[in-house]
Amino acid sequence: MSILLIGGSPSVTSRTGRWLKDIGDRLEQEDFQVETLHVRDLPAEALLHADFKHPQIIAALQQVERAKGIVIATPVYKAAYSGILKAFIDLWPQFGLTGKVVLPLANGGSPAHTLILDYALRPVLSSLAPRQVLESIYAVEQQIVWSDEFGLTLDPAIEERVQNGVRNFVEALYPALPEFNLVRSLGERNSLAV
């Protein structure tokens, strides 16, 4: 089953991007196929002109369509999610998240903007008809520390939220697996027979 990680930071040395990679590594350990899409890598001109015919935009939209689960991560910019992330989401079909499970993440300089996930990003995601938007995770800059020597270190409170978030994501994805549905329907049939 394919998972898409979407990074919404314009910055190449993005803290959000490093956090997202860490989540992707955890999902790969759970045997998911993980793809990553940083919106900043899409052609800016095509993004700003909503050029649906640009090959890279087509490919990015296909990645979204293919994914059963999406982890979407954004830095906080001006008390909301990033503008480039919105520019990309604006290109999605009206019900572009149909059947998908979504885990939203944000990282900002201030704890005062924790609610951007629920007041700004969640309504947009919900309007795209996802199967489920999971409880989001917000971290402030100081809780996500990167060093060349040690790599990524998460504050213990964020580490715990990430572990719970990944577990919830995996559990929410299982009903999308045909094998899971088969096992469940066999279980239901057996319990009816008893």
Ligand SMILES: Cc1cc2nc3c(=O)[nH]c(=O)nc-3n(C[C@H](O)[C@H](O)[C@H](O)COP(=O)(O)O)c2cc1C
């Ligand atoms: C243009 C800009 C606007 C920002 N606005 C906010 C804000 O309104 N609230 C906040 O908490 N942090 C704000 N920040 C801080 C970033 O969210 C924070 O530095 C974050 O870690 C950046 O993530 P990144 O490295 O993935 O881009 C802003 C940063 C920039 C560059």
